[in-house]
Amino acid sequence: MAKILSQKFYDEMKKLEPRYPTKVALLLPALHQAQSETGWLPPDVMAEIGEYIGIHPAQVKEVASFYTMYNLKPVGKYHLKICTNVACCLRGADELVEHCEKKFGIQCGDTTADKKFTLMEEECLGACGTAPAMMLNDDYVENLDISKLDKLLDSLK
Ligand code: FES
CATH class of the missing domain: 3.40.30.10 (Glutaredoxin)
Known part of the structure; x- marks a missing residue:
């Protein structure tokens, strides 16, 4: 799968990893960081986050759709x-x-x-x-x- 998220995203995650007990616990900051790059969370970005964290994209969507701060469709400026x-x-x-x-x-x-x-x-x-x-x-x-x-x-x- 071609990567959409930048090296900065992965660098940021590497920095955060030691502060979290498991990689799954990184999900919220990962969603936040990804959204700051892409403005919203399209399915391929959620799939990439899932791949990085080691969970199914549906689990990523389940969490992202629970919190209103994550945009599941494009938003304006x-x-x-x-x-x-x-x-x-x-x-x-x-x-x-x-x-x-x-x-x-x-x-x-x-x-x-x-x-x-x-x-x-x-x-x-x-x-x-x-x-x-x-x-x-x-x-x-x-x-x-x-x-x-x-x-x-x-x-x-
Ligand atoms: S009701 Fe609490 S901020 Fe609006």
Whole structure:
């Protein structure tokens, strides 16, 4: 099987290996490292990770599909994950989602045609005290309202 992941991926894994009791325990960091290279986790990347770790690709997918931080389909340059759990909902998260759907002309779960934005709902981000909250790629944005969200989105190139 031709390799898709870079030498940097394998170097990174070699560095991490001594810190984990088994190679299987490397699965989450391997998924994270792979996604940072490819932006999402296509089946051939999951197969390569499985081969490296020594498990079946279905087991890799089983784990990757459990965690929402792993992308099983391509995402846009800016990936918005708006928490719609209780605390955020009570403070207007649904309106934020609806606002983004209208602004981007997409439904939640979709990516804009120019591949700039992907919009998703997310479960509790652990930022209930500063609800409503969302993640923009790897960063938290808290105490959101429509005007703050618009300002942020307009500032993204
Ligand atoms: S409910 Fe939204 S961060 Fe906890």
